[in-house]
Amino acid sequence: MGENHARAASEHPTLELDAVVDINASRANAIAERYDANRAETEYSEVFDVDAVIVATPETVHAEQANAILDHEIHLLLEKPITESIDEAIALAERETRTDMVTGVSFVLRYDPAYAAVREAVTTGELGDVVAVRAKRGITIEESRRIGARGHPLYYMNIHDIDAMLWSTQGRVVRVTSIARRGELSDIDVPDATQSLLEFEDGAIGVLEGYGTLPSETPGRIEAAFEIVGTNGKASVETPGDTLTVHGDRYDHPDSRHWPIVNDRIDGTVRRQIDRFAEAIDGNGEMLATIKDGARAQAVANAAKEAYESNTAVSVKYP
Numbered sequence: 001m002g003e004n005h006a007r008a009a010s011e012h013p014t015l016e017l018d019a020v021v022d023i024n025a026s027r028a029n030a031i032a033e034r035y036d037a038n039r040a041e042t043e044y045s046e047v048f049d050v051d052a053v054i055v056a057t058p059e060t061v062h063a064e065q066a067n068a069i070l071d072h073e074i075h076l077l078l079e080k081p082i083t084e085s086i087d088e089a090i091a092l093a094e095r096e097t098r099t100d101m102v103t104g105v106s107f108v109l110r111y112d113p114a115y116a117a118v119r120e121a122v123t124t125g126e127l128g129d130v131v132a133v134r135a136k137r138g139i140t141i142e143e144s145r146r147i148g149a150r151g152h153p154l155y156y157m158n159i160h161d162i163d164a165m166l167w168s169t170q171g172r173v174v175r176v177t178s179i180a181r182r183g184e185l186s187d188i189d190v191p192d193a194t195q196s197l198l199e200f201e202d203g204a205i206g207v208l209e210g211y212g213t214l215p216s217e218t219p220g221r222i223e224a225a226f227e228i229v230g231t232n233g234k235a236s237v238e239t240p241g242d243t244l245t246v247h248g249d250r251y252d253h254p255d256s257r258h259w260p261i262v263n264d265r266i267d268g269t270v271r272r273q274i275d276r277f278a279e280a281i282d283g284n285g286e287m288l289a290t291i292k293d294g295a296r297a298q299a300v301a302n303a304a305k306e307a308y309e310s311n312t313a314v315s316v317k318y319p
Helices: 002-010 025-034 059-071 086-096 113-123 141-150 153-169 268-281 291-310
Strands: 019-021 039-041 052-055 075-078 103-105 130-140 173-181 193-200 205-214 222-230 234-239
Touching (some): 002 025, 002 052, 002 268, 019 025, 025 039, 052 059, 059 075, 075 268, 086 291, 103 268, 113 153, 113 222, 113 234, 130 141, 130 153, 130 193, 141 153, 153 173, 153 193, 173 291, 193 291
Parallel strands (some): 019 039, 052 075, 075 103
Antiparallel strands (some): 130 222, 193 205, 222 234
16 A cells, blocks of 8 residues: 555655655665655654655554654654554544644545445435445455454454444444454464444444455455445445456456556545645645544444454444
8 A cells, every 4th residue: 555655646746755665675765766756765764854644554553653753743644544552543543633734544435436425325314314334345365364463354454344334424333243253364363254233323233244265366356345224215335346347367347446547647546535635735625534533443443353352242432
């Protein structure tokens, strides 16, 4: 994702990609050269002279890096999950209320026209009162192994779906029950799959599914769905969908929504998010997802994980 962000920034008409930072010097140099950055660094402390930073590092260092960036009064776009622990997430959300810098979390589904249309159908009352919400997201087993222990379904994947649920319904999840299946991915200490039942404050219910064992031949190498049922109707999204189908050496549905390359430029949700970041820095609007939104989604994910580990229903403690 860091490379996607770097490319989107480098191609933006009002931004200049000044620096690429990676602890792997050869990779930092390669990405900097590829996207015409002015310099490559291996220490993030070397770039405190910039106007804005996009943090796409492992979440184990997010809190340290995000706080240091805000200490230097630099605008911040932070990848999800926003921190390693919920206490750090809550503290960072509180820090957000005390800064004048632009802050945002990379919940790219908010920039997806399909998900935005579902939210619009809810907020305008077209669907009536929300009755139920369903979301699922799965990745291939190769992707799970590449990510390793960081690839827990609730944090690596479902954090997007949780945010989409909260954003679309403007609701609050108050209690969660969960189950998990372990086995195939035990060597990296993450579940093969999790399923959670969410209880919303207004009485709506939600189902959340995540799994990381899809076969490598899965079209698009991802499988996701989102659905909201109301008293007057239903709205749904399928990913990758059938907008683009390729029949070559394999049957595939390449990405056409998140970071497709269109006429040699990155497009989709990643580019639209960078557009929004640049506009917010210029004083024109705010980011669609705040650090507080990131902390709220993480609180639900935490409750879901605690629920299957304890085999009990767990209340959500919001920041």
